[in-house]
Amino acid sequence: MGAATIDLEYMERASQGRFDLGWLRDVRSQWGVRAKPSRVGLTLRDIAVGSYGEVPDNPPLRTMAPRGSDIPADVPDMGYTINRKAEVWSDNVMELYEEAVSRQWSATRDIPWSDLPELPDDLEHAMCQLATVLSEVEMVAADFPAKWLWRINHDFVEAKMFLCTQVMDEARHTEVFRKRALANGGGLGRASAVVEQFLKLILDAETYDEGSALMHLLGEGIVLSLFRAGELLSPSPVEKKIFRLCMQDEARHVAYGTMHLRYRLERDPSMAPDFHAYLDKGEELISVLFTTPEVVEPTAILAAGGVKQAEELGLAAAEILRAQVIEEYLERCDRAGLSRRGRLCIPESLLVGVSNAKGASDGAAEVNRVA
Amino acid sequence: MSREAVMTPPFPSSEWFGALAACASESLDFERLGFADLRLAFEMSDAPGGPRSFGVVLDGYDVTSEGELDAAASFDADATIRGPLATWEEMVSNIVEHGMADGAHTLNALTIAGLPLAIVSSDPVRRDRVYRFAETVQQLLDSAAGIQHRRAQVAEAIS
Numbered sequence: 001m002g003a004a005t006i007d008l009e010y011m012e013r014a015s016q017g018r019f020d021l022g023w024l025r026d027v028r029s030q031w032g033v034r035a036k037p038s039r040v041g042l043t044l045r046d047i048a049v050g051s052y053g054e055v056p057d058n059p060p061l062r063t064m065a066p067r068g069s070d071i072p073a074d075v076p077d078m079g080y081t082i083n084r085k086a087e088v089w090s091d092n093v094m095e096l097y098e099e100a101v102s103r104q105w106s107a108t109r110d111i112p113w114s115d116l117p118e119l120p121d122d123l124e125h126a127m128c129q130l131a132t133v134l135s136e137v138e139m140v141a142a143d144f145p146a147k148w149l150w151r152i153n154h155d156f157v158e159a160k161m162f163l164c165t166q167v168m169d170e171a172r173h174t175e176v177f178r179k180r181a182l183a184n185g186g187g188l189g190r191a192s193a194v195v196e197q198f199l200k201l202i203l204d205a206e207t208y209d210e211g212s213a214l215m216h217l218l219g220e221g222i223v224l225s226l227f228r229a230g231e232l233l234s235p236s237p238v239e240k241k242i243f244r245l246c247m248q249d250e251a252r253h254v255a256y257g258t259m260h261l262r263y264r265l266e267r268d269p270s271m272a273p274d275f276h277a278y279l280d281k282g283e284e285l286i287s288v289l290f291t292t293p294e295v296v297e298p299t300a301i302l303a304a305g306g307v308k309q310a311e312e313l314g315l316a317a318a319e320i321l322r323a324q325v326i327e328e329y330l331e332r333c334d335r336a337g338l339s340r341r342g343r344l345c346i347p348e349s350l351l352v353g354v355s356n357a358k359g360a361s362d363g364a365a366e367v368n369r370v371a
Numbered sequence: 372m373s374r375e376a377v378m379t380p381p382f383p384s385s386e387w388f389g390a391l392a393a394c395a396s397e398s399l400d401f402e403r404l405g406f407a408d409l410r411l412a413f414e415m416s417d418a419p420g421g422p423r424s425f426g427v428v429l430d431g432y433d434v435t436s437e438g439e440l441d442a443a444a445s446f447d448a449d450a451t452i453r454g455p456l457a458t459w460e461e462m463v464s465n466i467v468e469h470g471m472a473d474g475a476h477t478l479n480a481l482t483i484a485g486l487p488l489a490i491v492s493s494d495p496v497r498r499d500r501v502y503r504f505a506e507t508v509q510q511l512l513d514s515a516a517g518i519q520h521r522r523a524q525v526a527e528a529i530s
Contacts, residue, residue, distance in 0.1 A: 039430070039431045039433075040406045040431040040432065092496075095408070098406075099405070099406070099408070099503065102405035102406045103404060103405030103406075104405070105404075224499075224502060228479055228483050228502070229483065231477065231479045231480065231483075231505075232474075232477075232479060232480045232483050234474065236474075237471075237474070240474065240477065241506070244477075244479065244505045244506045244509060245506055247479075247502050247505045248502065248503050248504065248505050248506060250502075251499045251500075251502035251503040251505075252503055254499060255496055255499055255500075255503065258495070258496055258499075259496060320484050321483075324483065324484065324485075328495065331495040331498075332495050332496075332499075334495070335494065335495050335496055
């Protein structure tokens with residue numbers, strides 16, 4: 001790459017009105033393209049027309065030039081390392097980006113903080129501990145895409161844009177749970193070494209494939225179920241709204257992760273053993289979460305309505321939640337084309353209530369049923 | 372104004388779901404949540420005479436009722452919310468009484484364990500759409516609280 005220099009001769013010519021106009025005359029990109037807005041506005045899908053809608057499987061260049069533009073030979077190589085479409089793409093990525101942008105919300109404006117009721121100390125402690133755990137885990141789902149974004153070829157810009165929305169979503173989740181912990185007198189609770197070991201596994205992933213499987217499919221699938229449980233267990237409509245709004249964002253990320261893995265495996269089935277190995281490692285570690293007091297006990301106390309009631313009821317609610325989490329995870333793996341039934345790395349004792357955890361997937365089972 | 376005009380249509384019925392969609396469409400909150408894309412069937416599994424299903428479509432910022440479904444398959448729902456009629460009636464009564472679902476009667480609370488209501492789909496990614504639009508779906512259902520008020524307003528405007 002040559003150093004950029006100021007073209008003094010051009011400046012002289014241009015000042016006399018003798019423009020270059022090469023950019024106007026020698027255009028190879030498509031003239032006359034008119035993308036038509038759909039009912040909600042002009043979407044990414046709407047502008048995926050003609051050659052502009054063609055996303056190459058293996059882009060020949062590593063520049064930041066917009067896909068479909070005329071690219072001079074001296075545009076520098078950006079050193080991207082993710083240059084195969086299948087490494088990041090999913091068929092739903094454009095709609096997920098649009099959905100994310102349309103459905104952004106504000107933790108400051110959209111949560112009725114002043115309606116938070118005074119809670120008994122044990123419930124406030126439990127709510128704050130749950131908020132602490134969630135504030136702890138959510139930012140990794142911003143750090144991970146941020147770590148990989150600059151390495152992704154610019155021809156996959158729609159996937160990059162979706163990952164940018166995820167970064168913003170997770171910032172907001174970190175924010176909203178931190179705010180909840182500090183808004184009602186309880187404050188932050190205790191962080192967890194086990195939780196952070198799983199986060200480190202995601203951050204340290206050697207490939208985007210590995211990290212995405214661990215985070216989008218496994219980790220966020222579990223957090224999505226935790227958000228659903230949080231909505232059920234919330235002591236007031238304020239927390240319920242928080243969990244429902246977070247649930248929406250998380251479900252988008254899981255939808256990307258599931259369909260991305262499917263896209264990846266359809267194009268390279270030989271990678272299945274690699275993904276199994278990633279998930280073996282992740283499941284082993286994440287199983288420990290189900291026996292971590294900082295995670296399990298707040299949900300049990302919120303479900304029962306207090307510490308004393310929880311001591312009487314035990315972990316009945318947590319067990320229902322656990323079965324739900326694992327069942328939905330298995331269904332998503334099936335959908336992605338990577339059946340984990342029969343090779344789950346989760347102890348048998350934690351699989352009570354999970355249907356067909358060890359058997360072959362029939363692929364058409366009705367979902368969201370707890371045995 | 373006629374008495375019939377201000378009466379809330381019976382639940383479940385195509386008229387009731389139509390009124391629900393109309394109420395939600397007029398809500399500013401509904402639009403502020405952002406656009407949605409979801410085909411949802413509500414099924415009363417033990418209704419007298421056999422299961423009854425009603426279709427609702429969230430499309431962009433619009434919500435439309437497809438009325439009672441003769442054949443659920445032709446509606447091509449992303450997911451079906453299925454459960455006993457009594458649970459549905461209790462949920463609607465709760466919403467009307469409180470102006471919105473209380474903690475035990477949100478759609479998420481009623482479906483999370485698969486009982487008493489279940490979210491059923493042959494495709495988990497399409498099932499997960501219910502979660503992606505969770506707040507919009509809850510706002511839709513909470514619109515049941517406004518059906519009678521809206522019908523009274525419409526009747527007054529006509530008379």
